[in-house]
Amino acid sequence: MILSVATVTTGLLTVAAMASRPVVPAEATVPVLAVGLSFAAIGLICRIQLGVGGASLLIGVLGVGWLVLLASASAAGSPAFGGAVVTNVVVAALGHLLLGQVPSRLSGAAGRKVATAGYATAVAAGLLTGPPAARPVGAALVALAVAGVFAVVVLRIRESERATARTALPVLLPAGVALVACLSATLAGLDGDPPTWLMHSLFWFLAVTPVGFLIVVARRALAQTRASRARVLHAADAERRRIERDLHDGVQQHLVSAAVLLDLLARRLDGTEASGTLQKVAATLTGARDELRHICRRINPNALADDGLDAALAELVWHIPLRVTVSGRAGPLPSEAASAAYYVTAEALTNTVKHAGATAAHVELARDATGLRIVITDDGRGGADPARGTGLRGLTDRVEAAGGRLDVRDRRPGGTVVAARIPCTS
Amino acid sequence: MHVVIADDSALMRHGLSLILSEAGFTVDAAVANADDLHTAVRAHRPDAAVIDVRMPPTHTDEGLRAARGIRAECPEVGLLLLSQYLRVGQAIELLDGGAARVGYLLKDRVAHTSELVAALERVAGGGTALDPEVVAALLRRRCLADPGLGTLTPQERRVLGLMAEGLSNSAIATTLVVTIRTVDKHVSAIFAKLGLHPGDHHHRRVRAVLALLGASR
Numbered sequence: 001m002i003l004s005v006a007t008v009t010t011g012l013l014t015v016a017a018m019a020s021r022p023v024v025p026a027e028a029t030v031p032v033l034a035v036g037l038s039f040a041a042i043g044l045i046c047r048i049q050l051g052v053g054g055a056s057l058l059i060g061v062l063g064v065g066w067l068v069l070l071a072s073a074s075a076a077g078s079p080a081f082g083g084a085v086v087t088n089v090v091v092a093a094l095g096h097l098l099l100g101q102v103p104s105r106l107s108g109a110a111g112r113k114v115a116t117a118g119y120a121t122a123v124a125a126g127l128l129t130g131p132p133a134a135r136p137v138g139a140a141l142v143a144l145a146v147a148g149v150f151a152v153v154v155l156r157i158r159e160s161e162r163a164t165a166r167t168a169l170p171v172l173l174p175a176g177v178a179l180v181a182c183l184s185a186t187l188a189g190l191d192g193d194p195p196t197w198l199m200h201s202l203f204w205f206l207a208v209t210p211v212g213f214l215i216v217v218a219r220r221a222l223a224q225t226r227a228s229r230a231r232v233l234h235a236a237d238a239e240r241r242r243i244e245r246d247l248h249d250g251v252q253q254h255l256v257s258a259a260v261l262l263d264l265l266a267r268r269l270d271g272t273e274a275s276g277t278l279q280k281v282a283a284t285l286t287g288a289r290d291e292l293r294h295i296c297r298r299i300n301p302n303a304l305a306d307d308g309l310d311a312a313l314a315e316l317v318w319h320i321p322l323r324v325t326v327s328g329r330a331g332p333l334p335s336e337a338a339s340a341a342y343y344v345t346a347e348a349l350t351n352t353v354k355h356a357g358a359t360a361a362h363v364e365l366a367r368d369a370t371g372l373r374i375v376i377t378d379d380g381r382g383g384a385d386p387a388r389g390t391g392l393r394g395l396t397d398r399v400e401a402a403g404g405r406l407d408v409r410d411r412r413p414g415g416t417v418v419a420a421r422i423p424c425t426s
Numbered sequence: 427m428h429v430v431i432a433d434d435s436a437l438m439r440h441g442l443s444l445i446l447s448e449a450g451f452t453v454d455a456a457v458a459n460a461d462d463l464h465t466a467v468r469a470h471r472p473d474a475a476v477i478d479v480r481m482p483p484t485h486t487d488e489g490l491r492a493a494r495g496i497r498a499e500c501p502e503v504g505l506l507l508l509s510q511y512l513r514v515g516q517a518i519e520l521l522d523g524g525a526a527r528v529g530y531l532l533k534d535r536v537a538h539t540s541e542l543v544a545a546l547e548r549v550a551g552g553g554t555a556l557d558p559e560v561v562a563a564l565l566r567r568r569c570l571a572d573p574g575l576g577t578l579t580p581q582e583r584r585v586l587g588l589m590a591e592g593l594s595n596s597a598i599a600t601t602l603v604v605t606i607r608t609v610d611k612h613v614s615a616i617f618a619k620l621g622l623h624p625g626d627h628h629h630r631r632v633r634a635v636l637a638l639l640g641a642s643r
Contacts, residue, residue: 293532
């Protein structure tokens with residue numbers, strides 16, 4: 001929370017700094033604004049969407065760094081030399097952090113290489129902003145350092161993420177753009193005003209490259225989230241089966257034993273005053289057993305484990321107080337896909353009974369080489385909203401954890417359509 | 427009355443043997459799998475067989491398949507299937523071959539010795555014994571498919587349900603705490619509303635089940 005506030009503040013401060021410092025060169029307005037806002041936005045995305053605390057901290061710190069750069073570059077007639085060197089050292093240190101952090105395996109040997117390159121850039125920047133004679137050396141150093149950093153980072157990411165050329169594209173492309181931009185800005189700026197071209201080259205470096213890294217981070221975070229969601233569901237399913245077994249083999253059997261004893265007692269006391277009460281006790285016990293059986297069936301339908309989805313759905317519709325037809329067949333499925341499909345159907349039909357005021361529902365199954373499509377329609381009043389209530393949200397989680405998609409919408413003229421696509425290879 | 431028991435749980439086998447012997451049945455054999463069941467039925471030609479739905483090797487529906495085999499080979503043997511879990515679909519499958527001489531009960535019901543004995547007697551005698559849960563599911567579907575069943579009063583529906591379970595009129599009267607005459611009246615009303623002609627005692631019960639089943643597909 002503090003971090004996201006910090007990043008927003010950084011972005012706003014950047015904008016404020018621009019407004020209060022008319023000395024910022026006109027051509028730098030757009031990049032400055034873009035960079036300030038991109039920090040804020042990226043920091044927020046990191047924090048809120050991905051929950052990556054470290055990365056959002058980094059973005060916030062980079063934003064502050066950018067402000068320092070802005071201040072030093074826009075100070076009219078300032079000793080730009082010192083300011084630029086300080087700024088570059090800061091940026092190099094931050095770059096070190098950034099590259100070391102994303103991905104974390106970059107720390108260690110590669111991190112040290114990147115850091116070396118980053119600090120070389122800082123020194124080079126100093127040379128570039130120093131006497132004119134030293135500038136070509138500085139330019140060459142900058143180009144080498146930047147190229148080296150990108151090479152190391154790209155190689156590392158490809159290794160650690162097992163990325164293909166296509167998936168590494170978000171890093172490769174901005175890296176290439178930034179490299180070319182840095183080089184051209186460096187070379188073009190040899191004769192220009194050092195603070196201005198420095199700002200241009202750093203703009204490219206700072207604004208473009210993190211986006212590429214963030215895409216990689218986001219992808220990894222998404223993949224991790226998906227995997228952890230699948231693990232949580234898997235654990236929940238195992239727990240569900242365990243509870244059902246405990247209830248069925250434990251509690252239910254105790255109730256049966258109690259019923260046996262009660263039966264014996266009832267026969268012994270037949271015709272006495274107590275027999276009326278005993279009958280009531282027996283009825284209560286039967287009610288408890290029925291209820292327990294229903295609970296067991298709901299939490300772990302044994303037809304699903306024994307005979308697969310088609311049989312389980314056929315059994316399910318027997319217990320739904322609604323006219324339900326089923327068309328199509330799912331055939332054999334991996335257990336995760338089968339339970340996702342089963343619970344989607346069960347929950348959708350339960351919702352229909354509870355909320356839709358429908359007279360009939362239809363379940364349609366279609367299987368192809370890539371997966372199973374299951375569509376549940378009813379003729380009720382519609383208005384189902386996955387954003388409200390936990391039932392549909394939970395189903396979305398379940399389907400997405402299986403790598404699929406759940407779609408809930410209203411149907412014309414009336415009714416609800418719940419459509420799920422669950423990938424599985426046959 | 428002669429019976430054969432098939433259940434892979436030794437405890438269940440012995441328990442059933444004990445209960446049934448005590449109730450006056452002669453237990454010809456108590457076996458643990460479908461193959462032995464076939465052999466025992468061929469050898470003893472019992473009046474009825476009590477069969478666990480799940481038996482080795484897959485523990486899914488061996489008992490059910492064995493029951494179908496026995497029905498094809500020895501149709502005079504009553505078949506009472508016992509199931510750990512309620513599977514309406516399996517019960518319907520069993521009834522597909524005709525509702526006479528078959529029963530499907532949850533194992534829980536065995537706790538009430540009298541219920542088990544009564545069910546077995548009905549099955550052996552050519553009737554039906556259906557678990558109340560199966561009947562409830564059948565009735566539910568029948569009511570949904572045929573709103574005409576709505577003309578049955580709630581009490582008539584209860585009576586139809588108990589008939590489908592296989593209970594006799596006097597047993598229904600005891601269960602509902604009414605007189606037999608009242609039950610008789612309900613039964614006539616039900617048959618009139620369902621368009622079934624009155625027939626002999628057992629057949630009417632079997633046909634009540636078939637009437638429910640008929641609307642289920």
